[in-house]
Structures are given as structure tokens and as C-alpha cells.
Amino acid sequence: MLPTPFDPWTKDETFTEYLVRQGLSRRQFLKFCGKVALLLGGGALLSSHDKKAFAKEIAERLNSAKRPTVVWLQLQECTGCLESALRSGDRTLEDLVLSIISLDYNELLMAPSGDQANAALEKASAGPHLLVVNGSIPTKEKGAYCVIGGESAEGLLIKASRSATAVVAIGACAHYGCIQAAAPNPTGAVGVSSIVRDRPVINLSGCPPIGEVITATLLYYVIYGHAPHVDQDGRPLFAYGQRIHDKCPRRAHYDAGQFVLQFDDENARKGYCLYKVGCKGPATFAPCAIMEWNQGCSFPIKSGHPCLGCTERHFFDRMTPFYRRLPGLEVPGTGVELTTNQIGGLAVAASVAGVAVHSAATVIRRQQTHKGRPPRPSPLPFWETKRPESRQIKRNQSRPDPACHHETS
Amino acid sequence: MTRTVNHQGEIQVTLDTPVPYGGVSTRELTVAAALGARAGTRDPVDLAILSAAAHYEDLRHYQQLEYAPPDPEFCRSISRVRHLDSGQEQLIARGDLDSILYLCRAEEAGRHRADLLADIEEVHGFRSVGVARGSVSAVDGHEEWAYLGFIPVRATRSPRSRKEEPAAYRYVPVWDWQLRVLHWTAVFCILSLSLTGWLMGSGNLVYVTPGTDTFYIGWLRLAHFTCGWLLLATALLRIAGLFIASTKYQRWQALFPVTSTDLRNLVRVMLNYLLCIFEQGPHYIGHNPLQQVAYTGIYLVGCAAIFTGFSLYGMYAPDHWLFGHILWLNHLIGPQYVRIMHLATMWIFLAFIPIHIYLSIRADTVEREGAISSIFSGGRWCRKGTKFDDD
Ligand code: HEM
Ligand code: SF4
Numbered sequence: 001m002l003p004t005p006f007d008p009w010t011k012d013e014t015f016t017e018y019l020v021r022q023g024l025s026r027r028q029f030l031k032f033c034g035k036v037a038l039l040l041g042g043g044a045l046l047s048s049h050d051k052k053a054f055a056k057e058i059a060e061r062l063n064s065a066k067r068p069t070v071v072w073l074q075l076q077e078c079t080g081c082l083e084s085a086l087r088s089g090d091r092t093l094e095d096l097v098l099s100i101i102s103l104d105y106n107e108l109l110m111a112p113s114g115d116q117a118n119a120a121l122e123k124a125s126a127g128p129h130l131l132v133v134n135g136s137i138p139t140k141e142k143g144a145y146c147v148i149g150g151e152s153a154e155g156l157l158i159k160a161s162r163s164a165t166a167v168v169a170i171g172a173c174a175h176y177g178c179i180q181a182a183a184p185n186p187t188g189a190v191g192v193s194s195i196v197r198d199r200p201v202i203n204l205s206g207c208p209p210i211g212e213v214i215t216a217t218l219l220y221y222v223i224y225g226h227a228p229h230v231d232q233d234g235r236p237l238f239a240y241g242q243r244i245h246d247k248c249p250r251r252a253h254y255d256a257g258q259f260v261l262q263f264d265d266e267n268a269r270k271g272y273c274l275y276k277v278g279c280k281g282p283a284t285f286a287p288c289a290i291m292e293w294n295q296g297c298s299f300p301i302k303s304g305h306p307c308l309g310c311t312e313r314h315f316f317d318r319m320t321p322f323y324r325r326l327p328g329l330e331v332p333g334t335g336v337e338l339t340t341n342q343i344g345g346l347a348v349a350a351s352v353a354g355v356a357v358h359s360a361a362t363v364i365r366r367q368q369t370h371k372g373r374p375p376r377p378s379p380l381p382f383w384e385t386k387r388p389e390s391r392q393i394k395r396n397q398s399r400p401d402p403a404c405h406h407e408t409s
Numbered sequence: 410m411t412r413t414v415n416h417q418g419e420i421q422v423t424l425d426t427p428v429p430y431g432g433v434s435t436r437e438l439t440v441a442a443a444l445g446a447r448a449g450t451r452d453p454v455d456l457a458i459l460s461a462a463a464h465y466e467d468l469r470h471y472q473q474l475e476y477a478p479p480d481p482e483f484c485r486s487i488s489r490v491r492h493l494d495s496g497q498e499q500l501i502a503r504g505d506l507d508s509i510l511y512l513c514r515a516e517e518a519g520r521h522r523a524d525l526l527a528d529i530e531e532v533h534g535f536r537s538v539g540v541a542r543g544s545v546s547a548v549d550g551h552e553e554w555a556y557l558g559f560i561p562v563r564a565t566r567s568p569r570s571r572k573e574e575p576a577a578y579r580y581v582p583v584w585d586w587q588l589r590v591l592h593w594t595a596v597f598c599i600l601s602l603s604l605t606g607w608l609m610g611s612g613n614l615v616y617v618t619p620g621t622d623t624f625y626i627g628w629l630r631l632a633h634f635t636c637g638w639l640l641l642a643t644a645l646l647r648i649a650g651l652f653i654a655s656t657k658y659q660r661w662q663a664l665f666p667v668t669s670t671d672l673r674n675l676v677r678v679m680l681n682y683l684l685c686i687f688e689q690g691p692h693y694i695g696h697n698p699l700q701q702v703a704y705t706g707i708y709l710v711g712c713a714a715i716f717t718g719f720s721l722y723g724m725y726a727p728d729h730w731l732f733g734h735i736l737w738l739n740h741l742i743g744p745q746y747v748r749i750m751h752l753a754t755m756w757i758f759l760a761f762i763p764i765h766i767y768l769s770i771r772a773d774t775v776e777r778e779g780a781i782s783s784i785f786s787g788g789r790w791c792r793k794g795t796k797f798d799d800d
Contacts (some may be wrong), residue, residue: 255627276612
């Protein structure tokens, strides 16, 4: 019913003209717009609060939208993100997006190769275009870790971004470098925003991001001609504005204090909360719990696996260990790992012990000195009492010796 | 150790345990000391000794025949008394210990020991009243004296109320009621935050029986966040207090050792604590430099707890008009490490509390600085004549 990618939207027609050419009814078109509106967050973050009005707005804007040129670079990555985008499951939507954006250059999907491919890249990069990037940029050894067509990833990216109207970094690799950037980051991998600094970069984080998030962002761009609202990390708020934890189907069990303690226990079968087996949902901003994966089929937590936090910056360094709630801290030089609570417990024990030792020392010290309330020397005859040297107290100098004293001595 | 306290009008006389010499008994010493007083005396110290002796013997069985008041040269008085029943007469000399010892021609060693004991008494405010008993030889009129011992005596003015300030002390308001309310609110908040935080964070002790419908963690979170907001309000008021508080011990100048004296004292106080020295050392009405540094440190830990707490709290709405701007730490080190920092602040507090309580109690009991009572009452008694470096 909706157009296939084999009959793409051409440069000169508006989107409505294109749809009419495809034989699409107005009703079908509006339905499509409603779907897009839902994807973009029901308008909560946009101008209109009424979903219908929002869908209408999308329709109006799409009516006059012109087909943009898109350059889609794949750098240091695993192709997983593009797989995710292609196999989001919703044939119609994703086909539509692919036909809308008409990829002028993409290593994986384009037909031409060799010089032709390079020429296409050069041509597309010259005019205004939307730049989409998968993968990180290795910066060590002058970029030798990723070279395409004789050009380093960094060089390619700089060239392609020069006249780009917007840059969309798709996937954790393009966001900050993902796994290859994890300590010790042997290739010096960085994300797109570390290289492209003169224009806004939209980060669609995740390893990989959900396909619908990718298509929705691209649609947003087509509809509005500018980037959606983003958070401090450059991630669109419509998708990354809330934590998984706050939308999680297991949240009721969290609030009740019902936890899975082991993966094969009774509670796991009951579908309790995965907090204690390391779920990073409370620290992870992603739409997994709302959109879910593969056309709303499922997502990790729903299928019983704790969230790894893959949409968060440096998740491979910061969200590990994946199956524990909080990382431990290694005692330098020993290889012994202690949890914060163990270290804190030791600190409290040390504090209490310190107090005990110090008060004992005070008591002992007081018995030796003359201030405070000293234990009285026993009123025995002097020849029966022996006082150690240290206990002898200097005579008070200020006390005037009576005259009689001098007479005898 | 017995200590008797006598109130004679506004004078308070304290007699410490008498220190008899040689084979002399405490009873003998006390009675002799009482007999050495002038008949009909109104002197508070005499009255105290008399009432102590009355426990042992009925002094009405004695008659004073003669009394020589203390002369400036020898600092001792001599009285001649007769026991009415036996008719026996004796001389009692009383006064400055040296003078009494000289009278008895006590050997050097014995004198040294008596002096030693007397010195010990003197250091914490006791004076020693030396007592000797004499007899006159019927043959040549030669006086024979025997040293009996001494009684430590201290006379102070009894404090009756703050308004009638005793001469030796003055009352200094240190912490106004606002600060004390803030302090105890913070104590309440930090303790409940620690408890609720630990329970909800670790998920320990919450194992709910299957099938029951609870909101356990939800309530813990509610309590935690409520106390969190309260603690924030406390902190903000305290910060305002740094500039507008009524006493200077609460204002921002008291947060750090500022003068060079303070810095020198910082080292001294640290050594004092380390080596367990408490008899000397700088005196401060408010906090001494080490306390200043420690308490400013704990203020900073409190700020860190609040900041990391709100960094975690703010994650519920990263596009919030306010919370959206405090999440930079989450982006810098990741929410998991913010949690660890937040958790660490709790442990720092828990480790700080025993030391804090110990040092405050110690300041009251060992150093007599009155810190623990001042956080309840707001002020403290300062001994006049003591030099306070922050007065
Ligand atoms: C002295 C002050 C505080 C102490 C001792 C304290 C203690 C704790 C502890 C132990 C945890 C659990 C951490 C973990 O194991 O993951 C926690 C979590 C938390 N605290 Fe605090 N806290 C304090 C102040 C605050 C404040 C001022 C706020 C701000 C509202 C706050 C908000 C939070 C939040 C949002 C969490 C995470 C709760 C969750 O997992 O949903 N805390 N706190
Ligand atoms: S499973 Fe994870 S995201 Fe879901 S409620 Fe539990 S901790 Fe939160």
C-alpha cells in the first residue's frame, strides 16, 4: 500500500505529489502521519499537544517537504546499526524512510563501487545534505585503523561534513566510540562529535539503537528541516528523554521490593525486577521499554535479562559489571576488589576502633598526669611509697617559699 | 576518694580527702585541724573543717585556751586546747604546709613527699592546710611538734544562675537557636537518609513474601526524597546563616583557620590529639582550628551528598527546567559512579559520627571546653583569665 523503495521519491516533487503518484489515498496518508506522530512522542515535546492536530501538522509539513540528499558513512563499526535500521520489522515505515531519504552514498547499500562510489560521495558532499554516520573514528596512528578508498575515517568524515546541514551519529560507536573506545582504547576511537565540532550532531545512542528511533529521527528532519530537541548528550528527547526504569513493565515489582536474586530462581520465573542481578535500567535513558524491539516484539528486560545500559556514554566502562548492581573498587596494587559498602564498613570500623584506642590512651595518660582528677597517691608513709621518676611533678615555681624555708637550708 | 562540699552562703568549700602522715589516722587529722580553728569562727573554710570533724567527735568536749592568729611571716595559726574530760592539753598548728613542716623539723624526704602531694592538690585549685600537734615539755618548756598531715581545701563561688554570673566564669552564647535547630534537623535527616538510602539502594532486608502486594521500596523512596528536600532546605538556611548569623562562631570566618595564630594552633591541636595531651593547648570558644577544618570538611561532604542525591533524583526528568542543569556530573562520570559517590558520602557520614560524638564529649569531660553541652544549650561557661584565641 505504501510505496516501495524501488520507485523512489524524486528530487523535484513534493512528498504529497509523490504519494499521489504512488496511488495513496488521503486517509492512508493521514494514518501514516498519525503513526509518525506517535513515534515522535505524541507531540509532548513539540508545539502541539493534541495528537490529531500534531498528525495534521506533520501532514502539512510533509506536503511541502522536498527530498533531501543523504550521505550515510560507515566507519569503524560492525554494521549492526544499519541491520537494526533495515530490520526494524515495520516494512512500510522503513521502506518509506529509505525511499524518502534516497541514499546518495552508503557503503553497504549502494550499487556503485570503486571510483563511481567515490564520485557519488564527492558529488553528494558538495551540496547541502544530511550526513548520517555509523561507527567511530580511530585517531591513533594517523587513523590507520580504518581506511576507506585510501582515505582515513577522520578525513572522510571531515570532508563529508563540510557542507552538511545536520549530522546524525547513529549507534554508540558514532556517539563516543562504544566498545572499541573502552579502556584502554587501543585505536584511539572517538565519536563523531569529537571530530565535527562546527555543527550540531544528533546522537542516536545504543548498541544498536532501535530501528524506529533511527527512522523517526530522519523523518523528523524531513518534516521539520531541523534537528529534534536533544538532551545534554545530543540524544533526541523524544526517544532518550526517560529512563527505562521509569517505563519498565517490571517496575511494580521494584516498588514492591520483589527482586530476582538468581537467574534461575523462583522469582525469575515470576518476572520480578532484575535490579539485584545488575539491571542498569535506573541509569539508562532509552525507549526500549516503550517501543521495544522488532516491531514491539520484546526487549531485554521483558525477556528476563537485565539492561546493560548500552545507550549511555562509555557503557562498557561505566555500566560493568553487567550482572552486579554497582562496580567494586580495586585496592591499588593488590588486585583485591571491594564493594563500596565493604570499604565503608571498614571505615566505620576504623573510626570506632580509633575512638576506642584514643579514649583508652586518654585514660592511661590521665593517670600519668596531674591535671583533671588524678588518682590520689595513697596516704602511706613516704618510705613505703615509691614513685617513678616520670611521675614527679615539678614544684610550682610561683609559690613563694616561706622565709622559714631559707633558715633551715 | 571522698569529697565533701559545703555551701557557706555563696562560697562553696570543697574538702578533698585528708592526707594524714605516717601512722596518723584521718580521724585524728581532721579533728586536730578543727581544733586549730579560732573558737566562734565564721570563716567558711573553718566551718567546713568543723563540720567534717563533727562526724568523728563531739568537739564540745574541747575548750580553746589560747589562739594565735596566723602571722604574715610564718603563715600559720596556733591554738591551745584542753580536753574537758581528761584535762589533757595540746597545741595545734595549722597553716601553710611549708611552715608547718618547718615547725616540725621534718626530715627533707618527708617534707618533699608532703610537698609533692600538696602540689598535686594545688594544680587543680586545692590549697593544702597543714596540721601539726605540739606539746610543751614540763621540764624545760621546749615545744615538741609532730606533723599530722594536710587537708586539701578549695573555695569557690557557687554559680546560682546565669544572670548572677559567678566571678570566675562568664557565659558566652555560641550557637543560636536557629543553628541548633538546623543541626538537629540535619542529624535527623542524615540518619533517616542513611537508613532509607541503604535499604532501597541495596534492596537488602526487603525480601517480600511472594504474592503479597506491597509498596515497600516506593515508601522508602518517598521517605528518602522527603528527607532529601528537607536536608537541602537545612543546607540553604545554614549557608544563609554563614552571613547573617548572630554569633561570629557561626559565620563564614569560622569555617577556616584564617590568622597565622590559627594555623599554628592547627598544628598544635593536631599534635595534642595525636599524643593525647589535654592539659595545655590553645583555647577556643567556638571551634578550634582542627574542628573548623573537620566541620567544614563535613559540610562539604553534606553538599556532595545533596548534589549527588539530586543528580540521581533529577534523572527522572532530564529536560526539567531545573534538574536539566544539574546532571552534568552524570554525563561526566556516568550515573553508576554518581551512585557510588552518593553511597560513599553516606559511609563518610557514618564514619564521622562516632569520632564527632567522641570528640564533643571529650571536649566537655576531659578538656572542659563545653562543646557537647553547647549544642544543646547554645552557650558555654568560659573561665575568666583563660585566653581564647577566637574571643
Ligand atoms: C546525607 C544525605 C544522604 C544520604 C546519607 C543518602 C544515602 C543514600 C543511599 C545509601 C542511597 C543508595 C545508593 C545505592 O546503593 O545505590 C541513596 C540513593 C538515592 N538518594 Fe540519597 N542520600 C542522601 C541525600 C540525598 C538527597 C539530598 C537526595 C535528593 C533528593 C537523595 C536522593 C537519592 C536518590 C534519587 C537515590 C537513588 C534512589 C533510587 O535508586 O531510586 N539522597 N541515598
Ligand atoms: S527490571 Fe530494571 S528497569 Fe525494570 S524495574 Fe527493575 S531495575 Fe528498573
